[in-house]
Amino acid sequence: MTTDTQDFSPKLRGRPREFNMDAALDEALRVFSERGYYAASISELTEAMGLTAGSVYKAFGDKRGVFLAAFDRYRRMRQQLIDEALAKGPNAYEKLRILVAFFAEASCGEIGRRGCLVVGSATELALFDKEVASRVSVAFDFDERRIRDLVLLGQADGSVAKHIDPESTACALLALTKGMRVIGKTGRKTEHMLAVAETAMKLLN
Numbered sequence: 001m002t003t004d005t006q007d008f009s010p011k012l013r014g015r016p017r018e019f020n021m022d023a024a025l026d027e028a029l030r031v032f033s034e035r036g037y038y039a040a041s042i043s044e045l046t047e048a049m050g051l052t053a054g055s056v057y058k059a060f061g062d063k064r065g066v067f068l069a070a071f072d073r074y075r076r077m078r079q080q081l082i083d084e085a086l087a088k089g090p091n092a093y094e095k096l097r098i099l100v101a102f103f104a105e106a107s108c109g110e111i112g113r114r115g116c117l118v119v120g121s122a123t124e125l126a127l128f129d130k131e132v133a134s135r136v137s138v139a140f141d142f143d144e145r146r147i148r149d150l151v152l153l154g155q156a157d158g159s160v161a162k163h164i165d166p167e168s169t170a171c172a173l174l175a176l177t178k179g180m181r182v183i184g185k186t187g188r189k190t191e192h193m194l195a196v197a198e199t200a201m202k203l204l205n
Contacts, residue, residue, distance in 0.1 A: 021059075024049040028070040033114040037067055037124055064129075071135055074117045092154030093204060096147070096173075100200050103177040104193040107184025112193075116181035144174045151204070160204050169203055176200050 027048040031040050042063050046053050049066075060066045085102055089095030106112065118139045126133040148170035154160025180193060 022073065024051060025066075025070045025073045028066050029074055029117065030114070032067060032070055033117055033120070036120065037063075068131070068135070071117055071121060071132075075135075075139060091157050091159040092150045093159035096150050096154065096160075096204060097197075097201055099147070099150070100173065100177060100197040101194060103180045104197040105190065107180040107193045108188055108190040112181075112184030113187055115185045116178070119178050119181045140174065140178075143177070144170050147173050154204070164204060172203060173200060 027050070028045055031044055031048045035044065040063070042053060042056065045063065045066055046056050049056065051059075056066060060069055082099065082102060085098050086095045089098050106116070118136060121132055122136045122140075126136045148166045151160055151164060151166040151169050155162055155164065155166075176196075180196065184193065
């Protein structure tokens with residue numbers, strides 16, 4: 001399994017902060033996911049993070065700095081969860097099934113309505129912010145490469161059909177999984193999204 005080695009985390013200024021950075025960023029993630037970047041005010045962020053405006057500015061510089069740090073934490077957490085889930089698959093086909101189901105389940109209920117910070121950033125910020133665009137590009141490239149590598153592994157272990165084109169299939173599944181997070185904001189039911197996931201698996205037969 002490939003790993004994403006690029007670290008875009010901003011360097012915090014001055015001495016270490018006297019607060020739980022991860023807990024604060026988790027709350028910032030919630031605000032950005034629910035409100036979007038532009039609608040999230042610094043007052044909402046500071047209240048959710050349990051910090052004063054001065055502490056936020058000293059640690060992150062500005063609202064954009066909070067967003068970039070939250071974005072990086074979101075990706076690290078998601079990749080850890082996905083890696084743990086994929087480890088349970090006995091072969092590449094089942095790992096792909098787990099991967100698609102992971103996104104299907106993340107597209108339901110309250111989590112689904114919040115949406116994906118990576119997908120949201122792609123639509124809201126990437127066009128106007130080169131640094132955000134770079135992060136989104138790295139995230140999408142990594143996800144697509146992981147799918148492609150699993151398809152290739154499946155063809156090697158016999159669990160994925162040989163006639164499947166790894167590149168186009170990886171792109172199709174990337175589009176599908178990201179699209180799931182978009183329509184998940186409309187309140188889709190779990191059984192519906194899991195049915196979509198099973199339909200997607202037909203691309204591998």
